Amino acid sequence: MLSRNAQGLYWISRYLERAGHGCRLVQIQYRALQDRTVQELDRTWLRLYLSLGREPLGGRLGSNRDDDDFMFADAYTLTDDLTFEPNNADAIRNCIAAARENARQVRNVIGNEMWTSLNLLYLGMRDLGVEDIWTDRAGNFFVNTQDSIRGFFGIADNSMYRDNGWHFLQLGRFVERAQHMTALLDAQLEIFPSARRHVEPDWRSLLQIAFARGAYSRLNSLDFQPGAVIDFLVSDRLLSHSIRYALEHISNSLDVVSEQRPLAVEARRRAGRVAASLDYDWPNRDAGDDAATRATLGTIGSACRRLNQDIEASYFNYEIEDSPR
Amino acid sequence: MPSSPLTGDGPAPEQPLFANYRYDSRFYDEMFEADAAPRDHCRELFKVLGGMAPEEIAAMQERAERSFLQEGITFAVYGEEGAQERIIPIDVLPRIVDAATWDFIERGLRQRIRALNLFLADIYGRGRILTDGVIPVDMILGCPQYRIEMRGVSVPRGIYVALCGTDLVRTVDGFMVLEDNLRVPSGVSYMLANRGAMRASLNKLFRQYRVRGIEHYGALLRQTLSELAPRAIADPCIVLLTPGVHNSAFYEHMFLAREMGVELVQGRDLLVHDGFVYMRTISGLRKVDVIYRRVDDDFLDPLAFRPDSQLGVPGLFYAYRLGNVVIANAPGTGVADDKSVYAFVPDIIRYYLSEEPLLANVDTHLCRNPEGLEYTLDNLENLVVKMVGESGGYGMLVGPASTQAERDAYARELRKDPANFISQPVLDLSCAPCLTEKGASPRHVDLRPFVLTGHETRLVPGAFCRVALVEGSLVVNSSQGGGGKDLWVLPE
Numbered sequence: 001m002l003s004r005n006a007q008g009l010y011w012i013s014r015y016l017e018r019a020g021h022g023c024r025l026v027q028i029q030y031r032a033l034q035d036r037t038v039q040e041l042d043r044t045w046l047r048l049y050l051s052l053g054r055e056p057l058g059g060r061l062g063s064n065r066d067d068d069d070f071m072f073a074d075a076y077t078l079t080d081d082l083t084f085e086p087n088n089a090d091a092i093r094n095c096i097a098a099a100r101e102n103a104r105q106v107r108n109v110i111g112n113e114m115w116t117s118l119n120l121l122y123l124g125m126r127d128l129g130v131e132d133i134w135t136d137r138a139g140n141f142f143v144n145t146q147d148s149i150r151g152f153f154g155i156a157d158n159s160m161y162r163d164n165g166w167h168f169l170q171l172g173r174f175v176e177r178a179q180h181m182t183a184l185l186d187a188q189l190e191i192f193p194s195a196r197r198h199v200e201p202d203w204r205s206l207l208q209i210a211f212a213r214g215a216y217s218r219l220n221s222l223d224f225q226p227g228a229v230i231d232f233l234v235s236d237r238l239l240s241h242s243i244r245y246a247l248e249h250i251s252n253s254l255d256v257v258s259e260q261r262p263l264a265v266e267a268r269r270r271a272g273r274v275a276a277s278l279d280y281d282w283p284n285r286d287a288g289d290d291a292a293t294r295a296t297l298g299t300i301g302s303a304c305r306r307l308n309q310d311i312e313a314s315y316f317n318y319e320i321e322d323s324p325r
Numbered sequence: 326m327p328s329s330p331l332t333g334d335g336p337a338p339e340q341p342l343f344a345n346y347r348y349d350s351r352f353y354d355e356m357f358e359a360d361a362a363p364r365d366h367c368r369e370l371f372k373v374l375g376g377m378a379p380e381e382i383a384a385m386q387e388r389a390e391r392s393f394l395q396e397g398i399t400f401a402v403y404g405e406e407g408a409q410e411r412i413i414p415i416d417v418l419p420r421i422v423d424a425a426t427w428d429f430i431e432r433g434l435r436q437r438i439r440a441l442n443l444f445l446a447d448i449y450g451r452g453r454i455l456t457d458g459v460i461p462v463d464m465i466l467g468c469p470q471y472r473i474e475m476r477g478v479s480v481p482r483g484i485y486v487a488l489c490g491t492d493l494v495r496t497v498d499g500f501m502v503l504e505d506n507l508r509v510p511s512g513v514s515y516m517l518a519n520r521g522a523m524r525a526s527l528n529k530l531f532r533q534y535r536v537r538g539i540e541h542y543g544a545l546l547r548q549t550l551s552e553l554a555p556r557a558i559a560d561p562c563i564v565l566l567t568p569g570v571h572n573s574a575f576y577e578h579m580f581l582a583r584e585m586g587v588e589l590v591q592g593r594d595l596l597v598h599d600g601f602v603y604m605r606t607i608s609g610l611r612k613v614d615v616i617y618r619r620v621d622d623d624f625l626d627p628l629a630f631r632p633d634s635q636l637g638v639p640g641l642f643y644a645y646r647l648g649n650v651v652i653a654n655a656p657g658t659g660v661a662d663d664k665s666v667y668a669f670v671p672d673i674i675r676y677y678l679s680e681e682p683l684l685a686n687v688d689t690h691l692c693r694n695p696e697g698l699e700y701t702l703d704n705l706e707n708l709v710v711k712m713v714g715e716s717g718g719y720g721m722l723v724g725p726a727s728t729q730a731e732r733d734a735y736a737r738e739l740r741k742d743p744a745n746f747i748s749q750p751v752l753d754l755s756c757a758p759c760l761t762e763k764g765a766s767p768r769h770v771d772l773r774p775f776v777l778t779g780h781e782t783r784l785v786p787g788a789f790c791r792v793a794l795v796e797g798s799l800v801v802n803s804s805q806g807g808g809g810k811d812l813w814v815l816p817e
Contacts, residue, residue, distance in 0.1 A: 001607050002604060004594050105569075105570060164607060257607060316607075318609075320596070
């Protein structure tokens with residue numbers, strides 16, 4: 001498979017996963033708007049922005065967090081910033097435009113159905129502004145957009161030949177997911193340290209972002225213990241948004257696309273090492289020690305970023321010398 | 326619906342579709358030989374289409390257009406501002422060519438392409454035709470499409486032009502070649518798409534006529550390209566080099582790559598190392614043997630041609646000169662479809678093949694010659710004047726449609742640099758019935774068959790038949806509102 005095509009598929013799914021995650025974050029934040037206090041909302045906005053590594057409008061991250069001077073900007077402005085802001089590369093519309101641009105470049109390797117669904121998704125929001133979606137049911141836009149993104153992946157699931165192209169689509173999706181989940185959990189512990197008296201909705205909403213609330217409640221009753229929630233989102237093998245689950249899919253796909261090449265082998269090993277550390281080291285951690293947990297999350301996060309570099313360097317932009325002929 | 330056999334002579338049913346068709350004896354009509362008198366091989370088509378209700382035909386038209394849009398059979402894919410996809414309008418009334426006519430066209434094209442390949446090998450080699458004075462030396466060497474870099478390059482089997490799409494027109498005097506299109510001809514995907522749509526819409530009639538198939542074009546193209554491979558390789562690696570998604574023919578590039586089952590690459594997917602061309606795949610570099618390029622000469626290799634090219638591959642021409650890769654068509658073929666060289670093609674055929682040309686040329690006056698210039702200036706209002714280096718209708722004066730002021734201005738330009746101009750009579754392109762709001766009406770048409778040359782010369786029995794959709798218009802170009810229709814070639 002042509003490297004450029006593999007790269008295109010990888011980035012289509014990375015961008016779509018990113019857009020989907022962005023929608024989910026805003027959607028869950030919207031639910032909170034209905035019944036939470038302004039101070040509480042401020043903290044969840046902060047969690048959201050911190051996990052995206054972006055400065056909220058009108059405020060600086062990490063400053064005056066315990067002050068009463070809490071409001072940065074109103075939800076309307078922040079929503080616009082996360083959804084339509086042209087200068088925010090990770091804004092939902094920009095991600096979808098980038099996914100579509102990648103798809104356009106590889107139209108010959110994706111089916112018409114995949115292209116059409118992505119194209120319609122983009123065209124549907126190309127000319128929108130926050131004023132168009134800010135109605136009494138403003139959350140609908142984010143729900144519908146997530147549906148369309150899931151529709152795209154559903155078509156891929158049901159129509160793509162399971163060759164290397166398919167695996168690069170998987171890789172992009174799960175590398176992105178592992179990265180944003182790591183960042184989200186780190187932000188959670190920053191804003192809501194587990195030592196502090198925990199407020200249930202802050203942890204419930206975290207589970208909701210990861211589509212994990214139902215499963216968590218079945219397994220752990222309704223006690224949202226910070227340690228148990230983090231544990232579930234990091235290491236559960238059956239939860240589709242857990243870091244462990246993402247790593248397993250990354251490993252599986254790397255197994256398929258790996259040739260016996262130094263860098264590719266390194267990517268495979270790296271994914272395996274992180275997964276193994278979650279299996280064997282993670283359970284021994286002190287769940288009350290946020291600093292240690294965050295350090296581990298930091299290691300996982302940087303391993304995921306290195307994973308991306310490994311994939312780029314061994315499959316897309318390798319040096320002539322590294323290539324077997 | 327009538328079901329008489331193909332040659333049956335039953336009474337004609339009501340003909341709502343053709344009721345208002347006005348046969349015009351000034352032009353050759355592809356379907357009729359007189360008013361309401363279809364040609365023999367068109368009689369069944371006349372009956373079947375004529376017997377269909379207008380709604381039925383409109384539905385057929387709509388179906389065809391919708392299928393084009395859905396499949397993305399479009400051109401001018403994207404502008405800077407996003408989607409500007411347009412379909413090339415399809416006309417659902419097929420044009421039929423009988424076996425004898427097609428046989429003649431085919432023989433004429435084979436002869437022409439054989440001579441043009443010999444001509445190119447000669448002018449990039451010893452230049453016999455120039456020293457023998459058949460063609461003025463300065464016309465060839467001064468032609469911007471002449472690539473001095475190609476001098477002495479050994480081209481596999483002497484096949485410079487592996488693919489061409491010759492524009493043919495029919496007048497009351499017979500077929501004529503309008504242009505040879507030897508560089509990167511396009512349109513073949515529309516030929517196949519039109520066929521796909523029509524075979525679905527007029528299936529019964531299609532089978533009755535036993536229309537000859539063209540669906541194997543992709544296979545023939547692949548076979549032709551394989552035969553050009555630089556070494557005797559069982560399964561050479563072929564790629565199609567596209568300028569990218571912004572190119573107006575990107576759909577076609579995608580389509581052909583898929584039809585052939587080869588990779589669609591852009592310049593940045595390829596690299597040259599140790600004199601060989603490789604493409605970057607996820608399993609390492611893979612050697613490329615044949616490049617079917619849809620990128621113009623100028624942009625092929627920034628080291629050999631335009632240094633600012635972002636579309637090409639640095640070092641590609643070097644690998645080509647070494648004979649390690651084949652580029653089809655070869656660089657520099659454009660000199661043979663230059664508008665002033667065109668005038669010499671009949672002489673070229675006589676010179677290399679010692680045969681009389683089968684397909685006629687359009688009468689062309691070279692303004693570089695004093696008598697040609699004088700004739701052109703004296704008859705501006707009756708002539709079409711073209712600049713030799715331009716294509717796509719740019720820099721052209723259509724005499725009968727021009728004002729005196731336009732002609733005066735054009736004449737001044739012409740006098741400044743006569744060698745840059747040629748003139749031709751206005752051609753009476755043949756007509757074929759096309760679907761309009763008033764039923765079938767005559768519209769001017771041409772045809773572009775696609776000729777492939779490898780071990781042998783091959784062409785599928787079909788062509789992209791272009792239609793000038795505007796009443797009376799002679800402009801069939803897709804970019805200027807032209808459409809297409811299916812062309813049915815009948816078996817012997």
